Amino acid sequence: AAAEPTPLATTLSDSKQSFTAKYEAARLYIDSLAKPVGSLGTLEDWGARMAALQQTTTPKADSAACLIFAADHGVAKDTSEGGRKCSAYPQIVSRKVLEALDHGIAGASVLSKCNNVELRVIDVGIADGPVSYEWSGNTVRLATSRIQGGTMNFCTGNALTEEQVKMCIDVGREETTKLMDEMGGANVIMFGEVGIGNTTTAAALIAALTGVDVATVCGSGASVTRDGINEEIVARKIDIVKEALDFHSNASSLNDNPMQALGAVGGAEICSMVGGMLEASKHDVAILVDGFIVTTAAMIACMIDPTVSRLLLFSTKSTEKGQVIAITTITEIATANSIPVQTKPALDMGLRMGEASGCITSVPLLRSACATISSLATLNDVMCLEMGK
Known part of the structure; x- marks a missing residue:
């Protein structure tokens, strides 16, 4: 069975949500990643903005x-x-x-x-x-x-x-x-x-x-x-x-x-x-x-x-x-x-x-x-890692 969409993915794909709501949801998700909150500075704003604009948890800047x-x-x-x-x-x-x-x-x-x-x-x-x-x-x-x-x-x-x-x-x-x-x-x-x-x-x-x-x-x-x-x-x-x-x-x-x-x-x-x-x-x-x-x-x-x-x-x-x-x-x-x-x-x-x-x-x-919001693990994911496996 297909994986359930994450709360962030649901918000980003919801046409009834404003850009600001999507951006804030993306910022909250970035806060949960395996790093001190706000520690990537401008990269965090840019990643959230790209996610909100592209309405995806995996935004790109390849084109x-x-x-x-x-x-x-x-x-x-x-x-x-x-x-x-x-x-x-x-x-x-x-x-x-x-x-x-x-x-x-x-x-x-x-x-x-x-x-x-x-x-x-x-x-x-x-x-x-x-x-x-x-x-x-x-x-x-x-x-x-x-x-x-x-x-x-x-x-x-x-x-x-x-x-x-x-x-x-x-x-x-x-x-x-x-x-x-x-x-x-x-x-x-x-x-x-x-x-x-x-x-x-x-x-x-x-x-x-x-x-x-x-x-x-x-x-x-x-x-x-x-x-x-x-x-x-x-x-x-x-x-x-x-x-x-x-x-x-x-x-x-x-x-x-x-x-x-x-x-x-x-x-x-x-x-x-x-x-x-x-x-x-x-x-x-x-x-x-x-x-x-x-x-x-x-x-x-x-x-x-x-x-x-x-x-x-x-x-x-x-x-x-x-x-x-x-x-x-x-x-x-x-x-x-x-x-x-x-x-x-x-x-x-x-x-x-x-x-x-x-x-x-x-x-x-x-x-x-874009890579940060797309691929960086959450802090919870890192804490659940079992060493040696």
């Missing part, structure tokens, strides 16, 4: 997908081209990173290969380069709809029109579904970004949406120094974000208004990541969240649909101080909706490359979390 969206920003253009040159790097670097990704030699390419992660990169608005180059369509491909040349300078106008915001969100949804279909299903998905200037855009979005002081969200971004500190760039970013919010003189109306904020000071790749996260939520697929910019997209996705917060696994602590504000906002949204609050980012390694590098690097940790 891992990574979707990177890439786009350029008007505010990053040189001042001679109507931009504000907000980054230490010229805008052409965005395109060069995508070329390296297309050739399989970029950071995300190497990390995804060694961690068995399926990688796709979508150009939703990279500016044209001096030489015509067509993406292979294998790793890197053009979005079906994209922002030609990137966004506008948000210091002198809206970065995106309302129609463009919706279009980029839809692209994110479509590409997420497409990648999962190509893989025959995914049990964890990661989102990443490429776009010179997008730390400035993320800082502007957080400041606009939360009302925090601009100086608390601006960091060095892509730095040319080994320690990642560039006070001159930070000061310039603060001035640029203040200028942008002053221009959008009704900036107070952007508070808690994610769609309007995305249009005013957003980025095409950030909109697409938001769309991807909303789509992942429809499929109950966990999201390993990368650093500052991806956390900003996650915050916006949670503002649009608070239930997205149940999916989030914070993989890496960013060197950008604004990430803390985004995580705090997500935590507040989760708490207000009775959704279990996420643990703090798993890695604190000074990672700041972008390209989903932090979350790809965290995949083995997630697989360890």
Whole structure:
């Protein structure tokens, strides 16, 4: 006769039970395992979250997908081209990173290969380069709809029109579904970004949406120094974000208004990541969240649909101080909706490359979390062992 389902299996498979009830049941089961209670820290939260999402006592993270969206920003253009040159790097670097990704030699390419992660990169608005180059369509491909040349300078106008915001969100949804279909299903998905200037855009979005002081969200971004500190760039970013919010003189109306904020000071790749996260939520697929910019997209996705917060696994602590504000906002949204609050980012390694590098690097940790809840014996099982048999 088939074994009776365990109480945890019964709860997880019960469609009438909420995500929170399933998560709490999984946490109680993990408490009963052969280890001190809570001693596996973040692995316990991740294991319980995966079990609740997959509705099984043996969750898996073997089918891992990574979707990177890439786009350029008007505010990053040189001042001679109507931009504000907000980054230490010229805008052409965005395109060069995508070329390296297309050739399989970029950071995300190497990390995804060694961690068995399926990688796709979508150009939703990279500016044209001096030489015509067509993406292979294998790793890197053009979005079906994209922002030609990137966004506008948000210091002198809206970065995106309302129609463009919706279009980029839809692209994110479509590409997420497409990648999962190509893989025959995914049990964890990661989102990443490429776009010179997008730390400035993320800082502007957080400041606009939360009302925090601009100086608390601006960091060095892509730095040319080994320690990642560039006070001159930070000061310039603060001035640029203040200028942008002053221009959008009704900036107070952007508070808690994610769609309007995305249009005013957003980025095409950030909109697409938001769309991807909303789509992942429809499929109950966990999201390993990368650093500052991806956390900003996650915050916006949670503002649009608070239930997205149940999916989030914070993989890496960013060197950008604004990430803390985004995580705090997500935590507040989760708490207000009775959704279990996420643990703090798993890695604190000074990672700041972008390209989903932090979350790809965290995949083995997630697989360890799944193995723990799936295979670790209970304390009772261990105490009942008879030595020598």
